[in-house]
Amino acid sequence: MMLGLAACDRSAPPGAANSPEGRLKQLVASNATVVGYIYSADKPYVIASFHNGSLLWRHDPNSKSIIEGPAEPYSEPDRSCVGFAAKNPSMPAQGAERYLVCEAIRPIRHSNSLPHSQDFRLEPGTMFMEYQPPLGTGYPQFFYVSMKK
Secondary structure, X not given: OOEOOOOOOOOOOOOOOOOHHHHHHHHHHOOOEEEEEOOOOOOOOEEEEEEOOEEEEEOOOOXXXXXXXXXXXXXXXXXXEEEEEEOOOOOOOOOXXXXXXXXXXOOEEEEOXXXXXXXXXXXXXXXXXXXXXXXXXXXXXXXXXXXXX
């Protein structure tokens, strides 16, 4: 299933940075909540909340965060993100997992064969969420984003 995303709202308040990094920094500072979904916005798959410079990540809207960390900048050539990396203490030999809220800088095409078979086309300016498992342990998971009012 292929879904398209609208670009994020770029109407920033006067004086705000008009760059992906600036918009993400504003998102963190505003203590916003973003909802990630796979197929339908009415069925959240993951919820990310910013709180006092930290990113809280959970799967159940009615439960507490399952993991959290400082919302730090993270960039790749095609995206700008804020999030954190965390090692699972019960599996010390594995690398870190990354939990990210991102904006596409360049077009991104992503496909994998996870049980829900993800095919994403993200245009520049599109906000999305991404979970990156430790290297060699699985596939990155992308989520469409909606902002919680």
